[in-house]
Amino acid sequence: MTMINNDLCTGCKICQKYCTVDAILYLNEEKKCYIDQERCTECYVCLRQKVCPQGAIEPIELDNFYKQFQHVISDPVENHGVTGVTGRGTEEVKTNDVSGRIKKGEVGIAIDMGRPGMGVYLRDAEKVAMAIAAVGAELAPQEHTPLAALMTDLKIGKLEEACHNYHLLSVIVEAKCENENLKQVLKALQKVEKEIDTVFSLGLIVRVDEKGQTKVLDCLKELGISEPHRGKVNVGLGKPLSLA
Ligand code: SF4
Ligand code: SF4
Incomplete structure (x- = not known):
């Protein structure tokens, strides 16, 4: 889980610009940011890029299977355990x-x-x-x-x-x-x-x-599915494994 340490946060809002899904919110009363846990995807962009000058954004151990799944799928540098991709x-x-x-x-x-x-x-x-x-x-x-x-x-x-x-x-x-x-x-x-x-x-x-x-x-x-349709063609010269 990704959290903002309330004691370290100065409310500068720099981190908000980097969140991929607008999960970092600003609390007017406290003048600090926090992460909406329902919205956060655990993509770790904010952590990986070290966007907080105060080091206030911290990873908390992902102790539940769905949280781990969420992180693995949302973080492009993670490897999925089952497919290995x-x-x-x-x-x-x-x-x-x-x-x-x-x-x-x-x-x-x-x-x-x-x-x-x-x-x-x-x-x-x-x-x-x-x-x-x-x-x-x-x-x-x-x-x-x-x-x-x-x-x-x-x-x-x-x-x-x-x-x-x-x-x-x-x-x-x-x-x-x-x-x-x-x-x-x-x-x-x-x-x-x-x-x-x-x-x-x-x-x-x-x-x-x-x-x-x-x-x-x-x-x-x-069915009226609008154009343009974009295409990609594989001619199979490298590994034509599928002939069936
Ligand atoms: S960048 Fe850091 S200090 Fe600034 S609002 Fe975000 S968490 Fe707080
Ligand atoms: S982990 Fe990703 S979704 Fe969550 S707060 Fe950081 S950038 Fe936003």
Whole structure:
């Protein structure tokens, strides 16, 4: 847990500029700053960058599993214990030529929640995961993505109740579906986006046909999902592991 030592704080407010999610608040009565623990993501930016000239920002041992999870996902230099990957702990599903997770006839889905600058409560990540699982998306297991470690049932995307109010800098809800089911999944996302208190960007991982074509763009157009769509192409020359 990140705390401000009240005895050392002079109320200069320098630290506020560095907090990624506006979790450092100023108390007028005391003329000092404090950290809103509900909002802090334990990203440790304020600690790592030593932003306080008084050394008043202090780390307190993270003695609870969800706090540790929050820190590991929110701090880009931490390594996630299960996946062994730094950052948000998930290997790039987008590099499918290496990971081979998305087979022909499938679409990979990476819903990047909370960026930029808003953060995401796990209760909102659950809403999104449950919404797409309910229409047939297959959520990624915990070997691929840390969020799955908090799921009580991977089939429906439900998270443990106790984690709902933890705030992360960002988190990826990762899944895949059959090509034919993509429209239903996107419709579910269009519905649930109105029910959450954060933002997300959607990554779709597709394998183009021999002519370099995909029907996914037609599907986006049909649903009125606005352009521009930004793309990244992996040609698989380095490690074409996925031929299936
Ligand atoms: S930078 Fe340090 S002294 Fe200044 S308000 Fe923040 S915690 Fe207090
Ligand atoms: S740990 Fe991160 S979220 Fe928490 S107060 Fe510091 S900068 Fe803000």
